[in-house]
Amino acid sequence: MRRVTPDTIAVVDLAVCDRCGLCLPLCPPEAIHLELNVLTVDRAACTGCEKCVGPCPVGALAMVAYA
Amino acid sequence: MPDVDVLVVGAGPAGSVAAWYAKEAAPNLDVVLLERDRAVGSPVRCAEGVGDAGLREFANPDGADWAARKITKVIFLAPDDTEVIVAERGVGWILDRTRFDAHLAAEAAAAGAEVLVGAEATGMSRNGDGRWHVRVKERGQDAVYCARVVIGADGVETMVGRWAGLDTRVPSRDMESCAQYVLQGIECDPDAIYLQFSEAIAPGGYAWIFPKAVGIANVGLGLVALKTDGRNARQYLDAWVDRRFPTAARTGYTVGGVIVHTTIKKTYADGVMVAGDAAHMINPLSGGGITNAMKAGRLAGNIAAAAICAGDTSERRLSAYHRAWMELLGEDHLKYYRIKHALESVDDDFFNKLARTVNKIPQHKRSIGRIFTHALIRHPQLIPVAARFFV
Numbered sequence: 001m002r003r004v005t006p007d008t009i010a011v012v013d014l015a016v017c018d019r020c021g022l023c024l025p026l027c028p029p030e031a032i033h034l035e036l037n038v039l040t041v042d043r044a045a046c047t048g049c050e051k052c053v054g055p056c057p058v059g060a061l062a063m064v065a066y067a
Numbered sequence: 068m069p070d071v072d073v074l075v076v077g078a079g080p081a082g083s084v085a086a087w088y089a090k091e092a093a094p095n096l097d098v099v100l101l102e103r104d105r106a107v108g109s110p111v112r113c114a115e116g117v118g119d120a121g122l123r124e125f126a127n128p129d130g131a132d133w134a135a136r137k138i139t140k141v142i143f144l145a146p147d148d149t150e151v152i153v154a155e156r157g158v159g160w161i162l163d164r165t166r167f168d169a170h171l172a173a174e175a176a177a178a179g180a181e182v183l184v185g186a187e188a189t190g191m192s193r194n195g196d197g198r199w200h201v202r203v204k205e206r207g208q209d210a211v212y213c214a215r216v217v218i219g220a221d222g223v224e225t226m227v228g229r230w231a232g233l234d235t236r237v238p239s240r241d242m243e244s245c246a247q248y249v250l251q252g253i254e255c256d257p258d259a260i261y262l263q264f265s266e267a268i269a270p271g272g273y274a275w276i277f278p279k280a281v282g283i284a285n286v287g288l289g290l291v292a293l294k295t296d297g298r299n300a301r302q303y304l305d306a307w308v309d310r311r312f313p314t315a316a317r318t319g320y321t322v323g324g325v326i327v328h329t330t331i332k333k334t335y336a337d338g339v340m341v342a343g344d345a346a347h348m349i350n351p352l353s354g355g356g357i358t359n360a361m362k363a364g365r366l367a368g369n370i371a372a373a374a375i376c377a378g379d380t381s382e383r384r385l386s387a388y389h390r391a392w393m394e395l396l397g398e399d400h401l402k403y404y405r406i407k408h409a410l411e412s413v414d415d416d417f418f419n420k421l422a423r424t425v426n427k428i429p430q431h432k433r434s435i436g437r438i439f440t441h442a443l444i445r446h447p448q449l450i451p452v453a454a455r456f457f458v
Contacts, residue, residue, distance in 0.1 A: 020112060021224035022244060022324025025237040034224060035189055036204065054292035057244045057300035057322035 006048025008063040010041045017060035023052040071097040073371050074201055074214035075180075076188045076227050078102035081343025081360035081367075082220030083171035084125060086180040088368030089218075093376050098180040099212065100172065101203065103187040103221075108168030112323035113357070114247060114285050116260060116277050118159045121358030125365075126170065133166035135279040139258045144274075145422035146265035146415035153433050161260075161277050161285070162357070171361075191217065191230045197380075199338050216371040216380050217339050220364060223324045225345035231336040235345065239293055241328035243272045243354060246300040247287025249279070249319035253312050257281045266415050268307050270294035272327075272354070286312065289325055289354060327351040329404050330397040335385040340367040348392070352403040359396055366391050 010032075017039050024032050031045035032052060041052075043066075053061045072093075075086045078100050086100040104110070115135070119128075128134040138158045143151040176182050183205065191201040194213065201212045219227025228235040253276075255261065261276035268274050271291030278284040288304050295303070301322060308315070328347045334340060342348065343360030350359065370388045374380045425438050 018322050020323040021222065022242065022322075024224045024226075025235055025324075025326070026239060026242055028236065030229060030236075036187065051239050054295070054297075054299075055239065055242050055244045055324070057246045057324075059299040059301070 006046065006066055008048050008050075009043055009046040009066045010048070010050070010052050010061050011064050012039050012041055013060050013062070014039065016058055017056075018058055020057065023056060023061060026051050026055060068200075068211050068213050069099070070213045071099045072214070072375050073098045073216050073218065073368075074199070074212050075100045075218045075220055076201070077220035077222060077343075077345070078107045078172045078175075078182065078184075079168060079220060079222060079343060079360065080171055080357050081345070081348075081364040082218065083107075083168065083175045084361045084364030085218045085220060085342055085368040085371070086175035086182075087171070087178050088365045089372045090175065090178040090180045090368075092369050092372035094179060096372060096375060098175075099214075100175055100180050100182045101186045101188055102172070102182070102184045105185050106165075106169075107172040107182070107184060108165040110321065111164045112321050113164050114245075114275055114277050114287055114354075115162045115164050115279070116159060116275075116355065117162055117357045118355070121362070122160060124358070125361050126167075126174075128160050131170070133163050133170050134160050135163045136161040136257065138260050138278075140256065140260075142256065142259045142261045143422065144261055144263035145419045146263070146267060147419045147422075148263075149419065149422040149426070151422050151425050151433075151438070152259070152430055153435065153438070154430060158260075161279050163279070188221070188227065191227070193337070197338070215338060215375050216385075218364075218367050218371060219339065219341040219345050220343050220360070220367075222344045223326060225341065227339065228331065228334075228341040228345055231339040231341075233331060233333055233336060233339075233341060235331055235341070235347075237326050237328055237347070240271075240291060241326060241351070242291070243289035243325040243327050244292055244300040244322075245272075245287060245289040245325055246304040246322045247285050247320060248304065248308060248317045249283065250286045250308070250312055250315040251283050251318050253282060253284060253286070253315045255284060264418055266294070269303060271411070274304075274307055286315075287321075325349060325354045325356070327354060327404075327407065329400050330392065334389045334392065335382060337382045338380045338385075340371065340385055340388050342367045346392075348396070348400070350403055351400060352407050362395060363392055366395070 186205040225235040269288040271294040272289035274288035342363040349356040
């Protein structure tokens with residue numbers, strides 16, 4: 001599947017993230033991982049769709065410029 | 068490399084019951100139950116309410132230390148705070164999930180399953196010998212478990228399903244974002260759960276008060292992010308609690324996702340079954356998932372044991388699990404899902420009017436069915452909505 005580099009990608013603020021895992025099944029390319037109590041967003045896989053941002057119960061995910 | 072018959076990932080209600088029933092059905096099988104966290108039942112990401120009848124299929128709550136409070140009433144709050152009391156017999160219980168989950172894991176252990184805490188599955192692949200190799204991190208050590216059947220009971224994250232190639236993704240509209248406080252020093256009926264449906268308070272979901280003792284309750288809400296004004300679940304909850312319980316002590320909080328979808332299209336693969344939240348087996352109308360998870364765990368455990376004893380853990384054989392689940396509850400969830408979406412067409416004003424109408428029915432005659440009938444008679448504009456409930 002061809003992937004166009006997005007303008008923005010999701011990043012997580014680990015100081016705010018509660019590790020609830022809600023965002024994992026929302027991510028269409030399955031770019032979010034939760035392992036050993038750390039949530040990570042795979043920069044290479046994130047398509048910038050923002051589907052994870054609004055539903056985060058504590059607002060730990062945000063979009064930043066892809067650079 | 069540890070070689071096991073059944074490897075269960077996740078020691079919540081689905082996983083513990085799956086391990087328990089698999090071992091009970093075939094005592095000579097090796098059954099291992101993995102829990103990522105350091106303690107089964109912690110952290111709690113749950114409002115802890117459960118219906119009486121479903122619970123009793125698995126555990127007796129009378130006098131149990133894991134049962135925090137017996138509930139005999141449901142109080143619906145209209146958006147304008149009008150209360151509608153619905154008394155039913157033996158409504159349910161508020162659990163202490165920390166103790167309840169440990170109780171179920173202990174049942175699995177008593178049946179002979181091995182329970183491992185602090186053991187996180189990090190991936191799995193199908194081996195040439197037809198078994199799954201599951202990578203596990205346990206206290207900093209890497210291990211690979213070789214399993215004939217893997218039961219994925221790993222909750223909302225549902226990684227086992229993903230590793231097995233199942234589609235476990237959730238559309239945004241079907242994910243409820245939840246936040247909850249434990250509040251102390253509040254005034255509410257300790258024998259009742261309160262449910263408030265309001266677009267202003269919890270758009271697309273509802274707010275709840277579930278008492279755990281006199282003056283102590285889980286107070287939370289779930290909402291659909293697409294319907295909000297941009298605030299997150301915790302901010303909505305703060306606004307509601309500030310207004311309703313301004314003097315209460317907030318002694319705990321939790322957040323999490325509740326998948327208000329229908330069962331995933333395929334809950335099985337070669338040597339894999341997925342159960343509970345991981346398979347989206349939540350009642351999409353109520354958001355309740357504990358008894359569903361236990362019932363699915365029982366099916367998965369029994370079917371895993373029978374499949375291994377028969378020497379056939381193929382996808383074809385395990386498809387019996389999916390069929391049994393759909394017949395037991397999955398088909399009902401499809402109906403509840405339609406009801407949920409039909410209810411989206413009614414607004415706060417309607418709920419306020421309905422509450423006042425229903426309060427004219429004597430309390431001893433109120434039931435969910437009567438309220439519904441009343442709603443149709445007094446508010447004929449609901450009939451098209453009602454019609455959609457049953458199609």
